[in-house]
Amino acid sequence: MFVRRIAVVGTGYVGLTTGACLASLGHEVVCADVDAAKLARLAAGEVDILEPGLAELVAEGIAAGRLSFVLGAAAAVGHFPDGPEVLFLCVPTPMGVGGVADLSIVESVVEEVRELLPDGCVVVNKSTVPVGTAERTAELLGRDDVAVVSNPEFLREGTAVYDFLNPDRIVVGGNKQDAAERVAALYSRLGAPTVLTDAPSAELVKYAANCFLAMKLSYVNAVAELCDRLGANITDVTEGMGYDKRIGQAFLMPGPGWGGSCLPKDTAALLQLADAADFEFRLLRATIDTNTRQRQRMVEKVRVAVTGKRTGSLSHLRLALFGLTFKAGTDDLRDSPALAVAALLRQAGAELAGYDPALGSDCAHPDVSSITVVDDPYLAAKDAEAIVVLTEWPEFRSLDWNRLAETVRRPVVVDTRNLLDPAVARRAGFEWIGLGKA
Incomplete structure (x- = not known):
């Protein structure tokens, strides 16, 4: 060799x-x-x-x-x-x-x-x-x-x-x-x-691929909202879609929006390149706008879950955030949708306690400064009005949800990743609220 x-x-x-x-x-x-x-x-x-x-x-x-x-x-x-x-x-x-x-x-x-x-x-x-x-x-x-x-x-x-x-x-x-x-x-x-x-084509491949994945994520988040309104089940819908070989199963999981170190900057960069080429890339712009709206929608779900109203006040209400990194399996907080949702909740006046398996209580990242980060999920949940699952860490499924039900002030979980087994949460006494699961 x-x-x-x-x-x-x-x-x-x-x-x-x-x-x-x-x-x-x-x-x-x-x-x-x-x-x-x-x-x-x-x-x-x-x-x-x-x-x-x-x-x-x-x-x-x-x-x-x-x-x-x-x-x-x-x-x-x-x-x-x-x-x-x-x-x-x-x-x-x-x-x-x-x-x-x-x-x-x-x-x-x-x-x-x-x-x-x-x-x-x-x-x-x-x-x-x-x-x-x-x-x-x-x-x-x-x-x-x-x-x-x-x-x-x-x-x-x-x-x-x-x-x-x-x-x-x-x-x-x-x-x-x-x-x-x-x-x-x-x-x-x-x-x-x-x-x-050629070099220009190779350079465009990366942007085109990442922006397509962002579009797919924004699309499935929009379909999940439609499921909420129509009484359909997003899991069954995406399963039916995913068996189509032209579509595939990947990137069909709804969530609090896409983020990380690549998709936000790559979509913005390709949009800027399109503008510079005098091309109005409406589909890509709608993809970004849909992602921004998705984060607001998560806050609305929390409002409804806690106050019963879409415009209910979250002022001085304690919320437990499960997951802060932009996805499971990494300690990367760059452009994390979890932190974007957390920032909106904080702006609404909520008091935030957060737990993430990849972060310690000594986390000094500036984007978590408004969150009390702890090393124990049960401590994060103590006296919380609701638990909000924001990152799809598998460990959250195996938590003692009966113990969590005794720890929180109100047994409500807003699962923005559809990560948990709703039956397990409900048997523990929780009201489980997911995406596209009317």
């Missing part, structure tokens, strides 16, 4: 997973970051990210001598005597003004390494970037001997390692066919279908 010398800039979810997984495939990998303390922990095999299997891969890569960590992009390029053959850019591209992706970190790294890269090196944009970024990167490099390729990631938090090693497809786009083929060959052991295309 051929072995490539690979430098990865960035050690977040994408960068660290990319580096560790490429090392597990036999390549020589060095990962760079600007956080010296974080790098020291990684070099010792300590992974801060809650991602199943990642810590083990990092430890294995270090022990095998195929994975190392250095401070700064320049040091990553200089790590190999002959320089890297491939340089992956896995740095943040946060949402900027107007929804456009902020490429300042990407551009900063390119400027740092452009004079240091060896002849024939391939620079790979792994971060989610707007159409035209590969061309912009090539312009910043100003080197005909260094190719730029787009290779978008399709990793889900909580299953990132599995997704990398078992991909649905590999997408590589570039204006130099040989460079694109070299990048695609890095994944040859995975046996996945490979799409070789």
